[in-house]
Amino acid sequence: xxxxxxxxxxxxxxxxxxGQAQPVQLSIAAVEGLQYAPMQLVVAPxxxxxxxxxxxxxxxxxxxxxAPEQRMNVVEAAMALxxxxxxxxxxxxxxxxxxxLGEVAPGEAGEVRFTAPTEAGVYPFVxxxxxxxxxxxxxxxxxxDPTTVPSAADDPNLPSLTRVAEAVxxxxxxxxxxxxxxxxxxxxxxxAIVVSLDGDLSFCWDASYSHLQYAWAGGFVDNTAHWSGxxxxxTELIGTRFYQQRAGFPFRLDTDEDAPEVEFxxxxxxxxxxxxxxxxxxxxxxxxxxxxxxxRSLVRTFEVGGHNGPVAFVTEASEGVRYDAxxxxxxxxxxxxxxxxxxxxxITMTAEED
Amino acid sequence: xxxxxxxxxxLALGLTACAPPADPLGPAYVVETIPMPDGLxxxxxxxxxxxxxxxxASFHRGEILIYDPETQAWSTxxxxxxxxxxxxxxxxxxxxxxxRPELTRLSxxxxxxxxxxxxxxxxxxxxxxxYHEFAFGPVRDADGVLYFSLGTASQLAGVRDLKRGxxxxxxxxxxxxxxxxxxxxxxxxxxxxxxEPFANGFRTPNGLGFDLEGRLFVTDNQGDWxxxxxxxxxxxxxxxxHVTSLVWEPGFDVDPLTLPVDSLNAMRTLPAVQFPHGILAxxxxxxxxxxxxxxxxxxxxxxxxxxxYPRLLRVMLEExxxxxxxxxxxxxxxxxxxxxxxRLAFAPDGSLWVGQNDHGWVGDRGIQRVAWxxxxxxxxxxxxxxxxxxxxxxxxxxxxxxxxxxxxLTVTRYRYAYHRAYGSPQLDVTDVAVTDWALxxxxxxxxxxLDELVPGFVYQLDFAxxxxxxxxxxxxxxxxxxxxxxx
Numbered sequence: 137x138x139x140x141x142x143x144x145x146x147x148x149x150x151x152x153x154x155g156q157a158q159p160v161q162l163s164i165a166a167v168e169g170l171q172y173a174p175m176q177l178v179v180a181p182x183x184x185x186x187x188x189x190x191x192x193x194x195x196x197x198x199x200x201x202x203a204p205e206q207r208m209n210v211v212e213a214a215m216a217l218x219x220x221x222x223x224x225x226x227x228x229x230x231x232x233x234x235x236x237l238g239e240v241a242p243g244e245a246g247e248v249r250f251t252a253p254t255e256a257g258v259y260p261f262v263x264x265x266x267x268x269x270x271x272x273x274x275x276x277x278x279x280x281d282p283t284t285v286p287s288a289a290d291d292p293n294l295p296s297l298t299r300v301a302e303a304v305x306x307x308x309x310x311x312x313x314x315x316x317x318x319x320x321x322x323x324x325x326x327x328a329i330v331v332s333l334d335g336d337l338s339f340c341w342d343a344s345y346s347h348l349q350y351a352w353a354g355g356f357v358d359n360t361a362h363w364s365g366x367x368x369x370x371t372e373l374i375g376t377r378f379y380q381q382r383a384g385f386p387f388r389l390d391t392d393e394d395a396p397e398v399e400f401x402x403x404x405x406x407x408x409x410x411x412x413x414x415x416x417x418x419x420x421x422x423x424x425x426x427x428x429x430x431x432r433s434l435v436r437t438f439e440v441g442g443h444n445g446p447v448a449f450v451t452e453a454s455e456g457v458r459y460d461a462x463x464x465x466x467x468x469x470x471x472x473x474x475x476x477x478x479x480x481x482x483i484t485m486t487a488e489e490d
Numbered sequence: 491x492x493x494x495x496x497x498x499x500x501l502a503l504g505l506t507a508c509a510p511p512a513d514p515l516g517p518a519y520v521v522e523t524i525p526m527p528d529g530l531x532x533x534x535x536x537x538x539x540x541x542x543x544x545x546x547a548s549f550h551r552g553e554i555l556i557y558d559p560e561t562q563a564w565s566t567x568x569x570x571x572x573x574x575x576x577x578x579x580x581x582x583x584x585x586x587x588x589x590r591p592e593l594t595r596l597s598x599x600x601x602x603x604x605x606x607x608x609x610x611x612x613x614x615x616x617x618x619x620x621y622h623e624f625a626f627g628p629v630r631d632a633d634g635v636l637y638f639s640l641g642t643a644s645q646l647a648g649v650r651d652l653k654r655g656x657x658x659x660x661x662x663x664x665x666x667x668x669x670x671x672x673x674x675x676x677x678x679x680x681x682x683x684x685x686e687p688f689a690n691g692f693r694t695p696n697g698l699g700f701d702l703e704g705r706l707f708v709t710d711n712q713g714d715w716x717x718x719x720x721x722x723x724x725x726x727x728x729x730x731x732h733v734t735s736l737v738w739e740p741g742f743d744v745d746p747l748t749l750p751v752d753s754l755n756a757m758r759t760l761p762a763v764q765f766p767h768g769i770l771a772x773x774x775x776x777x778x779x780x781x782x783x784x785x786x787x788x789x790x791x792x793x794x795x796x797x798x799y800p801r802l803l804r805v806m807l808e809e810x811x812x813x814x815x816x817x818x819x820x821x822x823x824x825x826x827x828x829x830x831x832x833r834l835a836f837a838p839d840g841s842l843w844v845g846q847n848d849h850g851w852v853g854d855r856g857i858q859r860v861a862w863x864x865x866x867x868x869x870x871x872x873x874x875x876x877x878x879x880x881x882x883x884x885x886x887x888x889x890x891x892x893x894x895x896x897x898x899l900t901v902t903r904y905r906y907a908y909h910r911a912y913g914s915p916q917l918d919v920t921d922v923a924v925t926d927w928a929l930x931x932x933x934x935x936x937x938x939x940l941d942e943l944v945p946g947f948v949y950q951l952d953f954a955x956x957x958x959x960x961x962x963x964x965x966x967x968x969x970x971x972x973x974x975x976x977x
Contacts, residue, residue: 302531308528308555318570318571320619325617325650325654326591326619326652326653327590327617343592344617366621367850368646400613402594402595404607
C-alpha cells in the first residue's frame with residue numbers, strides 16, 4: 137500500500153494542479169535547538185499541500201514526511217547512506233518516504249509540494265541529517281476532524297522536551313571554549329581529538345598519528361548521532377574545512393628520510409586550551425594551537441626538547457593554507473630549523489583565498 | 491559464629507547511621523537512588539571511590555564527575571573523554587580512565603578540583619573504527635599490575651579507512667571480529683609500562699574483577715561462540731572460546747573460523763559459571779568481591795551486575811578437580827533496583843553503589859546505592875558439589891516441614907552449544923530426580939542426592955514455599971550450578 141501510494145504522490149506532485157482546488161499552504165521553521173516550529177501540522181486526507189520551511193537556525197536541515205511508525209527506520213536508512221549522504225541531502229531511497237524537502241541552509245527557505253495521504257493517521261516528519269532525527273521531528277495529522285488532534289503538550293508523537301534538551305545542552309555544565317572532545321569524526325583515525333577554540337574555529341588532532349588532520353571554521357561539532365546509543369555513527373563537523381594535512385607527520389630529525397615513529401603522550405590543559413605532547417624516541421615535542429589574527433588562521437606553537445641536531449617541518453602545497461614561521465627558513469615547503477630555533481617556534485597557517 | 495552476624499550488623503549500622511534493629515523478616519537490602527545533576531545523560535561507564543571517600547564516575551558523553559555523599563554535591567573533574575567504560579582511582583590521587591582509544595591518567599596538578607593533565611598510559615592496541623570495539627577495565631592487582639579487556643568489532647558495521655594498528659584480514663570474517671591487534675583479549679599492563687596480551691577468546695568482556703584471593707574473573711556476553719553469558723576465571727595464556735582473537739597468537743596464519751569446532755572446543759577453557767540466558771541474566775557486567783561482613787553474610791563471594799533485569803547476581807565458587815566452578819543466583823531481584831547495572835563499587839561505609847547504563851541497548855541510567863539492612867536473608871550461602879549431589883549451606887536454619895512438599899524443590903539440567911551461531915537454546919533439558927535429602931542437626935546444611943550428575947550441564951534448582959525457622963521465605967529460590975567437572 138505505501139509503495140503504490142508513493143508513486144501516486146510523486147505523479148501528482150510533479151504535475152500542475154490542473155482543475156484542482158487551491159493547495160493548502162503550510163509553513164514551518166527549523167529553529168535553534170534541533171526543533172521544528174510548530175511540531176504539529178494538520179491537513180485533510182488527500183489535500184494538495186505546499187509546505188514552506190524557513191531555517192533561522194545555524195545548521196542545515198531537511199524535512200521528510202514518512203509513513204506511520206517509520207521515522208526511526210528512515211533515520212537509520214539516512215545514516216546508512218554514509219559518504220553518499222550529503223549528495224542525496226540525506227534522503228534515503230525508501231517507500232516509507234512520502235515527501236521530501238532537501239537541504240535548507242541556515243538563513244534560507246525551501247518549498248515542497250505533495251498530496252496528503254488519503255488515509256487518515258499520524259504521519260511523522262523528520263530531519264534526517266545525521267543525528268538530528270533522534271530529536272528533530274514532528275507529526276502531520278491527516279484528519280477530517282482537527283479537534284481530535286491532541287494538544288502539543290500531551291502529544292506522544294512529539295519529541296519529549298527532555299530529549300531535545302539533551303541534544304541542545306548535552307552536559308551538566310555549559311560548554312566553555314576552548315572545548316575538546318575525543319570522538320569519532322570523518323577523515324581521521326578512531327583516536328581523534330577535536331578542539332574548538334571559540335565555537336567557530338576548530339581543528340581535528342589525531343592521537344593515532346600525533347598530528348593535525350584538518351581545521352575548519354564556522355562551528356564545532358554535533359555529537360548527537362555519535363552519542364545516541366552505542367557510537368555507531370560519526371560526530372558531525374559543523375562548518376567548512378580550510379586546512380587538510382597532506383604531508384603526514386611533519387617532523388624530521390637530522391634527516392629528510394621517512395617520517396619517524398612517534399608516540400602520543402597526552403595533553404595538558406591550560407585554561408581549557410590543550411597542549412599536545414608526543415615523543416620521537418627521547419625527543420619530546422609540545423604543540424599548542426591558538427587562533428591567528430586572520431579569521432581562518434591557526435598559530436601552532438612547538439617546543440622541541442632533547443634534540444641537538446637540525447629539525448625539519450614538512451608541508452605540502454595542496455593543504456589549503458599559507459605557512460609562515462617565527463624562525464628557520466623555508467625550502468620548497470620544508471621549514472628548516474636549528475636545534476636552538478626548534479626549542480620554541482611557531483607556524484602560522486592562514487587559509488588561502490578561494 | 492554465623493548467629494552473631496545480625497548483632498555485628500546492628501553494631502556496624504548503629505555506629506554510622508543509628509539504624510533501628512532490622513526486622514528479621516523485612517528486606518535484607520534497600521535501594522536508594524542517588525540524585526544526578528541536571529543536564530547529565532547518566533549513562534554510567536565507570537564508578538569507584540577516591541581515597542577521600544568521594545565517588546568518581548565516568549559518563550558516556552565524556553564527563554568525569556565527582557559526588558560527595560556528605561554534601562550530595564556533584565562537581566566536574568574532567569570532560570571531553572571518549573566513552574570511558576572503566577575508572578580506577580590511584581593511590582596518588584590521579585584517576586585512570588579506560589577510554590575507547592586509550593587508558594589515560596587524569597591528574598589535577600594545580601589542585602583546583604579539575605584534571606589538567608591527561609597522560610596516555612597505554613594506547614598500544616588497535617582500533618578499526620568499528621563502534622563495537624569497546625574497552626573495559628582496568629582492575630589492579632595487589633602488585634599494582636593492571637588488567638583491561640578489549641571488545642571485538644561487530645559485523646553490523648565495517649572498519650574505517652584510517653585505523654590504528656595493523657589490519658589482519660584473517661580476523662575480519664565472522665559475526666564479531668578482531669581485525670586489529672588484541673581485540674578479544676584481556677591485556678596485562680605492568681607499572682613500568684610494559685603491555686602484553688594475557689588471555690584471549692573474548693567477545694565483549696564488559697566486566698573484570700578480582701576475588702579476595704587475587705584471582706581474576708571476567709564476564710562475557712552471549713552471542714557467537716557463547717551459547718549463554720559466562721563468568722571466566724582468567725589465567726595467563728588461556729583461550730576462552732570466542733575464536734576471532736586467535737589470529738593474534740604468534741604464528742597463527744589461518745582464518746580460525748575454518749578450524750573444526752571440536753578442535754576449538756578442546757582448546758578453550760570452560761566458563762566457571764554460565765548464566766542461563768533469558769532466565770537469570772542476558773548481559774552480566776562487572777564482578778566485585780564482597781570484602782567484609784558489612785554487606786550481609788556473603789564475604790568472599792562475587793556480586794555481578796546485570797543489564798537486562800533489575801537484578802544483581804551472586805556467584806559462589808568452589809574448586810573441583812583443579813578448576814573453579816560453581817553456582818549463580820540473584821542477590822537482589824527487585825524493581826526497586828533499575829536495570830542496566832553496569833558498574834559496581836563498595837563505598838567506605840560498606841554499601842554497594844551501582845552505576846547504570848543502557849548504551850543503545852536494554853538498560854537504565856543513573857546511580858543507585860544498595861545497603862544491607864542487617865536482616866539476614868534466607869539464602870543458599872554456598873552450593874558444593876558432592877559425589878552424589880550437592881550440599882547447600884544456608885544462611886538461616888531451615889524449617890524442615892516446608893521441604894516436605896513434592897513441589898518444594900525441582901531440579902533440571904540442560905546445556906548450551908559451543909558453536910559459531912549466535913547464542914544457543916537450552917539443549918537436552920532433563921528433569922533430575924532428587925533421590926534423597928538430609929538436613930544437618932543445626933538445620934543449616936541441606937544435602938541433596940540427585941539421580942545423576944553429568945558434566946557439561948547447568949543444574950537448575952527451583953525451590954518453592956521453603957522457609958527458615960523464623961518464617962522468612964527463601965529470598966532467592968533459584969540456583970544455577972555449572973557442572974564442568976565431577977568430584
